[in-house]
Amino acid sequence: MSITVVGNTTNSEVYIATNERKFIINEYLIIEDNDNDEPIVEIIETNSFNKFVPLASEKAGIMEDTVKQNLSSYGYDLDDETINLAKVRVVGELSKPITVGSTVRLPKFNEVKHLLMKKKPNKGLTLGVIRGTSEMQDSLPNDVSNIAMLYKDDIGVLDQEGVPFVFDYYKTAQYPHMLVTGGSGSGKSYGTRVLLEEKMQKKIPMIVFDPHYEMDFSETFEGLPVNYQYDYKRHYEIAYVGRDVGVDFTELSKEELSSLLSSAKNMTSTMETTLAVVLEKRDTLTSFQTKLNNLMEIYQDGTGEYEVRRSEGDKVATKALELYNRTKRELGTATLMALSGIGWRLENIKATGIFNCNIDSIHNAILKRKTIIIRSNIRLLKTFAGFIINNLYKKRRKYIDSQNTLTQEQIKQLNIEKFPPFEVVIDESHNFAPKTIEGENMTPTKWIIREISAEGRKYGINLVLVTQRPSNLDTTTLANVNTKFIYRTNNSYDLATISEETDLTGAELDRLKYFQSGNCFISSAIQGRSLALTTRVSKTQSPHFKNPYDELDEFGENNDKLKEVLKKYLPLSDMNLANYHMDINNEVKKTIPSKEIFETLEEMYRSGEIDIKDSPLGKQYVEK
Template identity: 40%
Template sequence: MQVVGVTTQQEIYVASKDRKFRINEILVIEDAELGHPKGEVVETLSYNRLIPMGLDKSIVDSEVIRSLEQIGYDIGSDEVNLAKLRLFSEAPHPVRTGCGVRAPRFEEVRRLLVKTGPDEGLVLGEIRGTESLADTLDEDLRDRVHLLEDGEILPQRGVPFLFDIQSMQQYPHIGIFGGSGSGKSFGLRVILEEIMKLSIPTLVFDPHFEMQFGRRTSETGEEVPSFEGRWLSVQVGKEVGIRFSDLSTRDVVSLIGAAGGSLSESMVNVVQTLHRRRDSLHSFSDRLGNVAQAIEEGAQGLKRRLREEDLTPTDVQRVKDLLDLHQQYGSLPLASVKGVQWRLNRLEKAGLFQQDIRPIEEGLERGRLVVVQGASWILQVFSTYVIGALYRKRRDYKDARMNGEEGTFFPPFITVTDEAHHFAPKGVDSPPKMILKEIAQEGRKYGAFLILATQRPTLLDETITAQLNTKFVFRTVRGTDIATLREETDLTAEEGKRLPYLRSGDTFVSSAIFGRTVFVRIRASHTDSPHVANPFDELKAVRAERDERVLHVIRDHLPLFDTDLLDAVGHVNRECGLDWDVERLKRELDDWSAEGKIIRKESPFVTRYDVK
């Protein structure tokens, strides 16, 4: 392998007659004056006389061809392998043309590829293009991962990708981007598995009900770790909720706003005017309802009711109370009061105020991964409160320590959410976005970190996106999303062109920790998602199971005439829990006869179904 063509301080071209270059592999340039610099293959091709060279847009230009001919290549007949190499560090002067190039030994490039030990960092996958380093790999880095490719489990062939989670103190927050089917959720699962191994307190918002870790996979052929006791799953409205009496007026404004879009100024004023410190849900809801009734009936209407003769003393007191409320709050717009009342009722019906967040706090204090599940809209409401409450507890503890006070310890924690663009949308105010933006900008000082995953990085708030110091970029097809990712990372033009064609599970990791983009294959997960089954296989299995149950009941009544179907369908419905009518049973019998499961015989008078 030799350097050919015109060189610069940043890029060179390398040629070889008999060795094909791997994309993203690392090579050493034997230029002693520059201290044997190292570079990464960012573009490669092979050609011979039977293939047009495409001199206009290829990496092959006239200078490269002239150089190849001068060092003995037969351009007309030899297969020539070429690679564009980008140096890791800019050289003080261009690389010497014609100098040799070789594959490195692992110890020469370890500091470029490995930033931590496998027991201290997250073992997430394998760095692509490092297969040539396998023979010189350190023992502690061998056999660390298995890879799933084309449905087959393969052993580790290169250098494992270790993410130094300790460095998040300096380079906080992680973004995970990729379209549907790109491996984004799979990559997030692997990250969470590694976090659980290190017992780092983590709060996960799961709108898809897929972050379950109880089902271990058996595909890798190895003994996979069990995560029992390292995680717990809670559902909003069942195991967790919000204690209304703990809410401040500001919290109530945020929750009411999250329940149905941003609040108008008059609706905010309604909450601020009517909410009292330590209000229970019942007291605040009653006050809202009474004020709405007082405004709706008006002072004149209430006074007319007082003049009615058939009022009981209780009714009289009720009307007087409403008159007092009208005198105090009659200036509030009725529509705004009813709007707040409707949103509060919606949250109450969702069960948001039936529990508290104590299970989450206890889980984090014990170093667990806590998965919070629920509908997307209720998670947005709940996350507004719970993230803010936990972040305040952590911040209060750190501030107390800074002031020389003892404080109540609350652990550092990571907040994780999928569909992050719903929680922190670009250009639109949302209650969760306020607290997420605060953590993105200031959370590092207090030990609060974010892992945000989304299919649409363009729709995620720009301030938050800019604070994500590590970005996992999976297959992305939309041009606007690719442009956003190019702006927010150090992805090159060549890597940007590769994004729409990445295989599921392949990702570019752009990280300030590495100082460059690393191409990684995510390892096989230790656990399976509950949604791993193919829905069409599920459809086939459910239909087959149902048919078998019905046929088992029907066979006891065969032979069966179409005049007997009314009795038969009643028996089938009782035994199998179905709701078929006679026509449905007849259609199913005809289908089973066509499939050869039973025999159908026609006569001038009746149709007969019998055992085959």
């Protein structure tokens, strides 16, 4: 007996049964119902029954009475055999209800191609394999039969099995922004790597904020066949904040400077007000610091000396006294503390090297259609990101607006630079654009992410937001994301958010909890309806991707080497490590995650090799 339609519920969902094989969730089938032009259906629920698991049991949840009756009228014998039952959903529209009793068969690729593969791989991003399509592998044309190889932890790289998923990225022009989400270890980073690989191959310029130092594409994935390998080196650059990229102090707005300073430690509201009074339009780092220092001197030692200097015509002293009177009038007694608070925060940020660099390398990379990966500790990165994104956004906006409103002659005269569309990729994005808490001020970074989520489409700027916690992400931003890759998650808050923001059904959300790493749903306005996907094998791997138990073997001898090197770079802290991280890696000849560096420093402290100094900034590891 073949597969038969044994009942219908709604116009678009029917039950099918067979005693020949098990059904696979998401599998595609064709119902030979001529009245409806042989509709294509997708399996959305499956179940098996026999006399040990009777229909009356709880498992029979998906059954309805008429279906039970139909089963026996179509010749199935529940006492004697195992019956596989599935609920299927029609893909597309129907003119009439499906005829009960119709036969069901497996499709050939050509029959479902128009639904499953709307774009040719060279016109889209080949991200993986559509789940439930493995039976179609044999009917795939040669040119798409092994373009999405797979990977299994315990086996290694595997041939493609199923229909490749090719994402039509041209449509992101109308439906912008992506979210990659899922619980720990669910395959987000891996999936993001694959996404970036595909985009790099299409030469889409991207700026990637990489707080975990894991986005490096120089190492070929272990065991990858030669003909599947790809060299990404010319497509990307890595830049460290404070060493390769930074900000020009004079370009910072008050809000940006304040946010940068608060990455050292939160600013109090008095500090914010003091900053607003002291920082003036044309201030350089030096002029600003001089003002701060002079003011502190006056607050500590009185105005005497400065008054003498003013009477001699000293402009700096005149200015300092003027500011002093203003701050005293506007802020009162707390000013000295606020000034010194601003002072050491500024010193601290300065020590990262951020003011010694500019953002030219980022501009140049984007102009060359490259991907630029920005690294730093997350606190600094999340404020730096706001400055950078804003800067690039303004450049692109200026160019597009000028195209729309000015003549070519005027554009030339004003010297407006041609600037390409680009994408912004943010890992840990809930830290960059967190959900609003009542009474809290919006940081410049969150502001610009929200702005791009709403206005980016006009300018060809797309966001790719990666987060483990979608329910902690800014709600406005999330609502503007059109394509979501959803990996395994168990968190009930996140599941609730996902349920609200996608078309996933209750049953699909339940399945999500049990997804293996690397499997996800893609819910997208571009796609029309959700698809389940297995991400393809990545062509590259993170340089510090290691089984932690293999890593254990490296401890001991290499740890001594690391300790020796670390001693040379003291004092070290959360704030300045980024400056030396590359050099430290070079000296020990491998990439050490910052977490491991701090663990080693902590170990060195415990064994009395080095000391800890508690500064207002937090821990500093210093020489003994």
